[in-house]
Amino acid sequence: MSGAGILPGDMVIVDKGQTPKSGDIVIAEVDGQWTMKYLRKRGEAVTLIPANPNYKPIKPKIDLKIAGVVTAVVRKLK
Amino acid sequence: MTPETTHETTGGQPLTIRSWPQAILHIDADAFFASCEQAIHPELKGRPVITGKERGIVAAASYEAKARGVKRGMRLFEVRQVCRDAVILPSDYETYSLFSIRMFEILRRFSPEVEEYSIDEAFVDLTGLRRTFHGSYGSIADKIRRTIERELGITASVGVSLSKVLAKIGSKHNKPNGTTIIPGRDIHLYLERLAVGSVWGIGANTAALLNKHGIYTALQFARKDEAFIKRYLSKPYQAIWRELNGRSVFGVITETKSTYQSISKAKTFTPPSADEAFVFSQVSKNLENACIKARRYKLAATRLIVFIRGQDYRNYGVELRIAPPSAHPYYLIEPLTEGFKKLYKTNILYRQTGVVLSGLVPDDGSGYTLFDDMVKIQKMVKIYEALDTLSAKYGKHTVHHGTSLLTKQQLQHEGDRQDIPVRKTALFKGENRRQRLGLPVLNIKV
Numbered sequence: 001m002s003g004a005g006i007l008p009g010d011m012v013i014v015d016k017g018q019t020p021k022s023g024d025i026v027i028a029e030v031d032g033q034w035t036m037k038y039l040r041k042r043g044e045a046v047t048l049i050p051a052n053p054n055y056k057p058i059k060p061k062i063d064l065k066i067a068g069v070v071t072a073v074v075r076k077l078k
Numbered sequence: 079m080t081p082e083t084t085h086e087t088t089g090g091q092p093l094t095i096r097s098w099p100q101a102i103l104h105i106d107a108d109a110f111f112a113s114c115e116q117a118i119h120p121e122l123k124g125r126p127v128i129t130g131k132e133r134g135i136v137a138a139a140s141y142e143a144k145a146r147g148v149k150r151g152m153r154l155f156e157v158r159q160v161c162r163d164a165v166i167l168p169s170d171y172e173t174y175s176l177f178s179i180r181m182f183e184i185l186r187r188f189s190p191e192v193e194e195y196s197i198d199e200a201f202v203d204l205t206g207l208r209r210t211f212h213g214s215y216g217s218i219a220d221k222i223r224r225t226i227e228r229e230l231g232i233t234a235s236v237g238v239s240l241s242k243v244l245a246k247i248g249s250k251h252n253k254p255n256g257t258t259i260i261p262g263r264d265i266h267l268y269l270e271r272l273a274v275g276s277v278w279g280i281g282a283n284t285a286a287l288l289n290k291h292g293i294y295t296a297l298q299f300a301r302k303d304e305a306f307i308k309r310y311l312s313k314p315y316q317a318i319w320r321e322l323n324g325r326s327v328f329g330v331i332t333e334t335k336s337t338y339q340s341i342s343k344a345k346t347f348t349p350p351s352a353d354e355a356f357v358f359s360q361v362s363k364n365l366e367n368a369c370i371k372a373r374r375y376k377l378a379a380t381r382l383i384v385f386i387r388g389q390d391y392r393n394y395g396v397e398l399r400i401a402p403p404s405a406h407p408y409y410l411i412e413p414l415t416e417g418f419k420k421l422y423k424t425n426i427l428y429r430q431t432g433v434v435l436s437g438l439v440p441d442d443g444s445g446y447t448l449f450d451d452m453v454k455i456q457k458m459v460k461i462y463e464a465l466d467t468l469s470a471k472y473g474k475h476t477v478h479h480g481t482s483l484l485t486k487q488q489l490q491h492e493g494d495r496q497d498i499p500v501r502k503t504a505l506f507k508g509e510n511r512r513q514r515l516g517l518p519v520l521n522i523k524v
């Protein structure tokens with residue numbers, strides 16, 4: 001998610017109580033695989049958009065579970 | 079939500095016709111420790127999970143494990159026999175208490191009157207909140223349950239009734255993840271099939287006494303007349319009888335616990351040891367820990383109990399008087415040493431030590447006599463204040479007594495590295511063995 005300013009090793013704060021909205025960064029399980037992506041909702045269709053434009057958007061085939069909405073990123077230097 | 083009976087066929091007359099003179103909710107998290115583990119390790123959802131690895135016995139079992147016959151307190155080798163694919167984890171109390179705090183916080187969004195009864199149980203007074211939440215007490219209870227499930231990823235069972243005793247019967251009625259509402263006119267239906275010994279507060283002895291008088295069910299007990307109750311039972315049981323009849327006696331206590339009868343600290347060490355100096359360093363550390371807690375609550379001990387447990391699980395203990403009352407190890411080390419010498423025998427392997435500070439009195443400086451060295455005592459008070467300040471800043475035991483030093487020979491459960499929860503080993507930058515962020519960590523790698 002470096003396109004969104006989240007680098008490997010960073011800690012993200014996840015709010016499990018929020019209802020995810022289009023445009024939120026979410027932690028989600030797509031077809032058995034955990035991932036962190038932008039959420040896009042167009043009517044009934046839900047797509048996960050990677051921050052890196054070189055990767056393709058993910059359309060869940062079987063199921064999508066959203067564990068929470070990412071609200072902050074923490075990068076400790078020492 | 080109501081039992082499989084109807085008013086007409088069984089139970090007789092209702093115990094009370096008043097539906098909601100007050101509404102008390104009891105919430106009990108389902109398989110709490112195991113559920114917390116499943117919440118922070120999503121890959122464990124749906125699998126039999128057991129906590130208590132470091133103890134060798136089951137502390138909590140997930141419903142998947144319970145379905146396979148795993149019970150609380152079972153030895154772990156027995157668990158492996160009945161449930162080979164069980165995931166056995168060391169207890170991570172740090173995470174469980176973070177979940178607990180969050181659960182109580184959710185309850186306080188609904189009512190300010192919340193009693194934190196234990197790490198995974200609470201009472202909430204909902205009286206008068208129906209208008210605020212635009213619905214029945216049942217709908218408020220369901221809303222609480224759903225909020226906890228959504229935000230924490232764990233489930234809880236809820237009972238709502240006219241008193242704490244009845245609310246507790248409700249929360250047990252439909253586990254896991256259930257809501258049970260017992261309005262006044264339905265109380266008798268729930269008590270009819272409940273053994274009197276299953277009522278909160280009625281122990282085996284009282285149940286046996288009641289059985290002698292032909293009382294077997296909670297309903298038979300509730301229907302007894304007051305004269306009988308007063309003749310045979312003491313005050314606390316009279317209160318339970320009133321509560322069963324829908325008259326609330328036990329209020330919801332919102333203050334957090336601020337006083338103690340006694341404070342105990344004990345610790346098991348693996349592997350067991352027969353080394354006198356090492357075992358003594360363990361009791362010394364127990365004492366330091368107990369004193370830290372006593373000082374936090376501004377209490378001082380008048381009695382000190384020392385105990386050590388052999389590998390054969392036999393306990394050896396001794397009680398000593400402390401005068402003047404104190405919560406400073408400097409003054410307690412001497413009686414501790416004296417007590418320890420009485421208990422310790424060479425060539426026995428010990429696995430646990432502990433101390434109990436009892437006869438606690440407020441530490442307001444009133445317990446001294448003319449012959450106590452007040453100047454020195456005041457000095458000690460200052461030294462320990464400085465110590466407590468250091469602990470708050472740099473972590474517990476930053477400075478400790480030399481007598482506790484040998485405990486460091488053996489890191490916590492060095493016998494089995496897997497006995498340490500993940501939270502204590504997978505650290506973020508800036509965290510250490512003693513100080514970590516107060517956030518539950520979701521173990522997901524993306």
